[in-house]
Amino acid sequence: MTLREDLLREFCPQNALELERDLALLHRSKGGRGFVDAITRLQEFVGASTVSHYPCATTCQGYVVPRPWNLKDGFLRLSTGEWLVPDLRMAPIGGIFLSGASHGIERLRIVDVGSGTEDADYAQSVKGCAVLATGKPPVIYREAVAKRGARCVITDFMPAQDARIGRTPEEMPDTVNYASFGSEVQGEGFGFNVSHRTFKHLQDMVGKKVVEVDAFFDADAGTGDLQVLEAHVGAPGAQKPILLLAHLCHPRPGANDNASGATLLAELVRVLHTVPLEREVIALWMPEFYGTIAWLADQKPNLACAINIDMVGEDQTKTGSTLEVTATPWSLPSFIADLMAVNLTTHDFRLTLTGFTWGSDHAILNDASVHVPALSLTQWPDRFYHSSDDTPDKSSVQSFEWVGHGVLDTLADLVSGIPEERAAAVAARIREQGLADSVRHNDPLIRDWVARRTRAALLTLQETTDTPVVRAELAAAGTTAPMPAFQPRVPIIGPIEEVWMTPEDLQWNDRLMRDFPCWYNLKGEVVNFIQLDVEREDALKLATAEFDAPAAAVHAARHYLDLLTGKGYLLP
Template identity: 30%
Template sequence: MPTWGLTGLIKELLSSLAKNARGSLTSDMVNMLTRHHRIQGSTGLENALSDLYDALEGIGYSPRVIEVPSDSRKGFIDSPVSWEIEDAFLQFKAGGKLLEEYSFTEHPTLVAAHSPPGEGCGTLSLCNGGECHGDAVLARGPAYEAYSRADAKLVVVYEPKRYIDAVPYTGLFLHSNEVKDTVVMNIPYRTALKLMSMLVENPGRKIEVCWSNRSRYTSKPMHVLIACNDNVDGPGVVLVSHICHPRPGAHDNASGSVANYVAAFISHVMRLDIPLCHVWVPEFTGTVYLDRALPWRPLGVVNLDMVGSKQWITGSTLNIVNAPLYMDSTIVPYTYLAVKAVLDTAPSFSGFDLPGSRYSLSPYTAGSDHDVFLSWGVDTVMLNEWPSKYYHTDMDTAETLSQRSLTDTAVASLLAAYMAYKRYRVNFVTNVFLDYLKTWYALEAMKTGFNTGLDELSRRISDQARLKPGEIRGIASPVSTRLIQRLIGFEKYREITEVKGAVSYLTLYAPLAYVNGISDASQLFQLENLVKWSNREEALISEAWELIRNEVLK
């Protein structure tokens, strides 16, 4: 670490960006990515990667790409059949009067990703319980479940958890052998409520639906983009961002992709003396192919997924997502320290700098590319803003992002990587962080009224026998939610998703604990998340885990 300390290094990083980048660099990159419809296996995704490749080459990197086969599986992660969409529309009428209409041009999330093509007109029916058939049916998501269960030419999906006036993004992520003659489209929850109300109030009323989805399947592969500096030998640190998702997909995840690029820009012009690789992937499906693609096994990984928003619009808080507590970590303490050093910019009367934007620690949560690296036993942290008002909708636009916040995230990521590689005061930083983590848990427990097992949790945080990166027995990948659905069925999976933390537990936490001989993973997970599952929830999760252990990890 330079003699000027953290504050001095932050100033140097920001100064280097200001001197070497045009003022609109960040916004230009956001606009460049959000104009592409970046569905996995699509030309839009490839074009976004191509634009980013050119931008990296333009600042002096020698980027390379690796191939991800279409319609394949690696580890426990499925890659969908590749897919292109040209155009689509959806129209509702009653008594000859137009009720609502949507076009793909105005609403890029209208068609579920990887939906089969088709067109037609018919009468709208409601899905009730297990009954879901007719010309066109209105069904609550998840879209894959609705698609699999429906006997219809068109499935119209709504998602109550998405912003009520926005068209949600849903994905089928089909293999070629799952394709059938059913189109899947999405509508805002408010529109769904209107249609349901009309049909419930007057069961004899006919709502006519007309639709067209001009899409097609292909066999072309996807790609992963890798750009490493060449001025220092590794092993070093990886910054990873998934670049997929439909247009505009600004917060999720043009934001992380742009922050990663800005970090690459700064580190290159500064000739930062640490080995770094910057990676852009199709989420999960591309990340699993990095096991043999990097020049070295990473010392640490920072996953950038949904960052840099205008928090007053999105309602987000930046979460520094911890690794499972049975794993030892240095990248998490360094990242927390880096975020604090960069974001504490608001002056106080006492002279201390206070948080200029919201950030917080978070227990381990699954759902992004950090899971893949953790499954391999690599020390990994995620920076993720949550909640996000327009998450997975067509209203996730560039206007929700902050240039300054994206830059701050890039600088914090670089600072964390720098400290991790240099092992900056490693014993002091990790010990102080672990003491803080105990206090954080104690205060959270007091706030929530959770008072079970805190002494044990404190002991586990301090446990010197925690699994060390490099010594952990890894697994091929996290267990995908699609695979869990196949094992336990839609009904039980839906129940599982309603149990706090259950998906995180089943996809990675329990499998990795199991192969490393940790016998009390369920108890530890509940302590980490300050949650106590009911007997019924325990039984449900235990049944699912037994199937995963016996069928997947055998």
């Protein structure tokens, strides 16, 4: 039998679903006891593995790593006795991540501050009060707690609302959404997530009379660190290792996000251990973003490519999801996303190959300073994302089987070579995308970059499988200048995140994320192009074309580059 046949025969998708049921019982906060328990459960399943420990409450490259946080207990009740948030030991998603501890049971007056994100929302004092607010919790915290001395935040904030799939507060009135304060907070206040029905009930009461709550919150530093689980399969050799990764954090239940990715990865590792593998594969389970950047800075691995597995178990009928294969950015051409899309193509599930977007750990790997082509697998949108309803019954063993087969097929291709027919399909996709992007743009700079990107992706494919069809597609792509070499212009590795930001900068960045959905993609890619020795205005033009950024976002990106240069994070 071939390697591919051996892998697919051994794979059991039900294992991933059953393991997901276990992890969904754990509250997996960074530094929390539940995260450690999740690692222990994974180690029991995958066998040989190691755990690395990294500090919290510090900076790591471009990131401000939050303090370790372990939820112990808490509740929220009206002073009349009515329950608003049940015992957090039973329903921990009701506690906002990174909340500090209360001073015993605190009786607090509720003040409705609207969104709670603007100065105009604070016409009355909130010092020593609980604020009722609809905006993003990190921004509410900065405005209400850090700046004005509020003690408590109460919110029903639902991220990523999407009426197409019934993901609105009005259609999910009893759902409780997951929220976190910003990574910079030190525990001066605390907060609760409530259902939309409870939130409207409080708003109605506060509009008529003085309302007080009894609030109790207990949290500590838990383990005091970040923990990253690592497993190695196969034999190190001449070829660089392949990285598979899945973040393990998020609140209970967090079934599809991301117990599903973590448990599918565990089953894949079990399968890979059953065959002689002539290439090393590294598997990583970590706190999202923070664990990945810490591990990369510590290990400095020399990787060929990476597959990020994040939210893959969704039952598409229940969640409204489509599996997105997220490609590498224009600054880092590769064939791996096209290969994965070919291996996943079926009439039984919804699938799309998308351009590069932020959102998970693949963004760190695709950064120009790390330079590891990384695709991401994510079912999106998801009606139950980041909520109390993200439970294992929203997952499907058929989805685990489909995605698992796609990853194993792709690994077999990367280890043993891509079959000629499949290589032809991948090459055709790369060329078709290049032609489509070229037709969309008249600017010679952009068209030239698209041509260079297309040829570079085909060349990386040829390095894996040199077939007549691939050579023909390369010839049809024409001769172009090679991709420029990396020129380090940033004194860190990975994306430039909050490390340089003052409170005013954070507020400015919050507004840009609110106003421009492309902002995170745009600002990171501009810096990537600059580190490929592209002139600043040309870098802006290329990133603008890649993400269809509006003029106002491009103007903000220019200011962003000025700020980075002034603070020493972008070298002239």
